[in-house]
Amino acid sequence: MGDTQITDAKKRYSAGVLKYRQMGYWVPDYQPKDTDVLCLFRITPQEGVEPEEAAAAVAGESSTATWTVVWTDRLTACDSYRAKAYRCEPVPNAPGQYFAWVAYDLILFEEGSIANMTASLIGNVFSFKPLKAARLEDIRIPVAYVKTFKGPPTGLVVERERLDKFGRPLLGATTKPKLGLSGRNYGRVIYEGLKGGLDFMKDDENINSQPFMHWRDRFLYVMDAVNKAQAVTGEVKGSYLNVTAGTMEAMYERAGFARELGSVVVMVDLVIGWTAIQSMAEWCRRNDMVMHMHRAGHGTYTRQKNHGVSFRVIAKWLRLAGCDHLHAGTAVGKLEGDPLTVQGYYNVCRDSYTKTDLPRGLYFDMDWADTKKVMPVASGGIHAGQMHQLLDLFGDDCILQFGGGTIGHPQGIQAGAVANRVALEAMVKARNEGVDLLLEGPEVLRKAAQWCGPLKAALDTWGDVTFNYQSTDSSDYAVTPAVA
Numbered sequence: 001m002g003d004t005q006i007t008d009a010k011k012r013y014s015a016g017v018l019k020y021r022q023m024g025y026w027v028p029d030y031q032p033k034d035t036d037v038l039c040l041f042r043i044t045p046q047e048g049v050e051p052e053e054a055a056a057a058v059a060g061e062s063s064t065a066t067w068t069v070v071w072t073d074r075l076t077a078c079d080s081y082r083a084k085a086y087r088c089e090p091v092p093n094a095p096g097q098y099f100a101w102v103a104y105d106l107i108l109f110e111e112g113s114i115a116n117m118t119a120s121l122i123g124n125v126f127s128f129k130p131l132k133a134a135r136l137e138d139i140r141i142p143v144a145y146v147k148t149f150k151g152p153p154t155g156l157v158v159e160r161e162r163l164d165k166f167g168r169p170l171l172g173a174t175t176k177p178k179l180g181l182s183g184r185n186y187g188r189v190i191y192e193g194l195k196g197g198l199d200f201m202k203d204d205e206n207i208n209s210q211p212f213m214h215w216r217d218r219f220l221y222v223m224d225a226v227n228k229a230q231a232v233t234g235e236v237k238g239s240y241l242n243v244t245a246g247t248m249e250a251m252y253e254r255a256g257f258a259r260e261l262g263s264v265v266v267m268v269d270l271v272i273g274w275t276a277i278q279s280m281a282e283w284c285r286r287n288d289m290v291m292h293m294h295r296a297g298h299g300t301y302t303r304q305k306n307h308g309v310s311f312r313v314i315a316k317w318l319r320l321a322g323c324d325h326l327h328a329g330t331a332v333g334k335l336e337g338d339p340l341t342v343q344g345y346y347n348v349c350r351d352s353y354t355k356t357d358l359p360r361g362l363y364f365d366m367d368w369a370d371t372k373k374v375m376p377v378a379s380g381g382i383h384a385g386q387m388h389q390l391l392d393l394f395g396d397d398c399i400l401q402f403g404g405g406t407i408g409h410p411q412g413i414q415a416g417a418v419a420n421r422v423a424l425e426a427m428v429k430a431r432n433e434g435v436d437l438l439l440e441g442p443e444v445l446r447k448a449a450q451w452c453g454p455l456k457a458a459l460d461t462w463g464d465v466t467f468n469y470q471s472t473d474s475s476d477y478a479v480t481p482a483v484a
């Protein structure tokens with residue numbers, strides 16, 4: 001018996017163990033349908049396992065197969081239900097690694113459920129012994145499936161209208177220290193930041209309801225600060241109230257209290273899980289609330305290039321699941337992120353139609369079918385001295401968040417916020433006047449600092465701080481291959 005699909009029914013369905021290719025999970029001449037879910041996996045087969053067999057195994061284990069032939073396949077439309085590995089190629093400059101393309105028929109998935117989609121695509125298959133490692137690099141979700149998800153509760157366009165803020169990135173800050181402040185002191189930090197010119201303040205990912213500050217205290221003091229800052233500045237302000245909790249009931253209770261107090265935004269952490277995220281998105285939609293998503297925990301499975309799930313896939317799932325803000329990397333800050341790869345994440349948050357873009361790690365075209373847009377958030381170790389790079393990398397439709405880079409300002413929190421607002425406004429003005437931000441950005445900052453003491457102090461304190469480390473996850477295609 002060879003390594004290709006066995007078509008003789010008696011041989012194919014006799015009890016025993018067959019190769020996945022023999023069972024029909026490797027179909028090199030398969031033409032993907034417009035309605036198929038397409039996945040690109042990076043696989044590292046064990047020694048002695050042929051790449052096509054490994055690709056077929058991935059297709060099998062993530063769809064209908066098990067390790068042995070089961071006659072019950074014949075009670076189903078198994079020929080169409082089987083996922084099909086249809087292409088397998090060595091990864092450039094990565095010995096032992098292969099890209100495997102797999103197509104899944106739409107019938108394999110429940111509508112509107114990321115939990116269901118992920119249970120197939122990243123279910124058992126990542127622990128499968130014939131593979132040393134596997135990574136889901138990218139996914140094409142077809143329009144027919146996209147339309148079964150509601151997506152962001154508010155969306156980027158409506159959020160700007162509600163906030164009445166246009167033509168520039170929004171500005172925020174994460175309250176620091178991450179843990180330990182009492183409600184009253186916490187509220188003071190919020191007020192200072194908002195009064196100084198930020199649009200948003202933000203709870204940190206791990207602030208929930210600890211002994212030093214019960215969640216109700218936090219919400220009360222934060223909203224008192226938000227209201228006062230709105231009154232003195234005349235601008236709409238918000239503070240992401242983190243409602244992450246141990247149960248859905250507790251999260252609904254906290255979100256309900258945030259709404260009662262007049263908050264425009266609540267926040268959850270990625271660690272609450274797909275079903276909880278979709279439930280909270282439903283709640284936000286019903287209650288006209290912006291939903292901020294902190295991607296806490298993602299680095300445990302997105303960061304290493306040879307194993308896990310790329311953040312671009314997580315970002316696509318989160319846009320469908322429904323969040324309005326999503327932490328998507330900074331490139332220049334303290335957290336992992338190659339600039340082009342991070343731009344790829346931003347693009348899938350905001351695209352109407354995602355085009356294949358290999359240098360940015362985007363392997364498929366994908367039509368978002370008018371799914372609302374997510375506001376990507378740059379947060380993690382950024383400061384005013386990087387404003388030109390941030391604006392150049394990410395454009396206007398994003399949120400720039402400076403936690404330490406606001407709270408740690410030598411002249412105080414309000415001065416930190418002023419420095420960031422002035423740096424941003426100066427940079428947007430320069431960009432709009434045609435200045436080349438990368439070439440002349442530092443000079444724009446220096447000039448603005450002549451008239452703004454807080455910005456000068458920020459640049460003096462942090463201007464030289466960089467985080468220049470080798471990225472663990474950059475594209476395998478540094479430049480787009482030439483098109484003949």
Ligand SMILES: O=C(O)[C@H](O)COP(=O)(O)O
Pocket residue numbers: 174176204205294334379380381382401402403404405
């Ligand atoms: O949750 C976050 O986004 C980070 O804690 C940001 O903090 P930083 O700006 O001080 O790095």
Ligand SMILES: [Mg+2]
Pocket residue numbers: 174204205
């Ligand atoms: Mg944080």
